Amino acid sequence: MIFATSDGTVLHYIREGTGEPLVFIHGLASNLKAWDPQFRYFRSLFDTLAYDCRGHGQSTVPEELTMEDHAKDLYELCSLFDKPVNLVGISMGGYIAQNLLIRHPETINKAV
Template sequence: MPTFTSNGVQLHYVEEGKGMPLLLIHGLASSVAMYKNEIAHFKEDFRVLAVDLRGHGKSDKPLEYLLRDHVQDVINLLDYLGIERVSILGTSMGSYVAQGVAIKRPELINKLILVVAKAHGKFSSSQEMLNRHANELPHLTAEEQQSFLFRHTFHNIPAVVKVMEENQQDEILLTPAQQAAANKALEGFDFRPKLGEVTADTLVISGRYDGLNPPERGMEIVRLISKAAFVEFTKSGHAPQVEEPELFLEQVTDFLQK
């Protein structure tokens, strides 16, 4: 299990394939396990990397950290591996980290793919949703709460549930304290003033039915990055790579090969 240490925290990563480096950055409370299909697909043409961010997966789980720590961890990983140029695909929280890297070290980025993204947030998107529906959830059972939140998050729910079940053995569930730390790290970030400094060709992908980071948040990013394009997946919510997997791989592959 390859690991490296970033500012005293041991982080797990995977590396497969050869070619131009492509780094995958996962979402909140997830891990490299969410990219199983993407790694299998892209390793044929790319040197694919995926990292468990601090507080997630098989990496160390401190109970206090910030979004900027995630950003620096990714930069440290690239330096550790001697990578001077990389394309980055980040999903949800991973897209925030990717934006931070592209702003801090624009010369590192070949192409940037931001999936179900936003450029700013007072809270994590999942916490924002919980806050919006605070009056509707307390009387529901845990199962009913999950069903309620899924309806507001995804469009192709059976596909999402199927993949979650398939990845269940590979994902490492966070304790309540670890989950709270992961959420808190995303509080109060705002990349909007700096996104104009991003120089990479950028693709922003949103899902039409995404109740966490709806398409208007993705379009806001496109307006701020000079070389950015926007694609809305019309049969997806917050997981386009799961809800419309063939279209997702096609769009991303075409963009990377241009």
């Protein structure tokens, strides 16, 4: 287990593999475990990261929560890589990815 801090919120994530960065973003009321099959496969091809969005899984629950907060968290995690990342998001995760695309398009290589 690895934890990062974004504006005082502790984010739980896992990161494995080498190569191009690939980040998985789960949907509402889920956690990083939703991506287990994909994570296990892609970690052999990419530098793969999955995380618990704030308020989910092992990440802390803030008093207030906005999509901008989620996008800021994703930006912080993307900064762990030294190049633009490939994003895969579902449901709320797709919306978080869109928010990051609008705010920091330079951090993203591809988004699904």
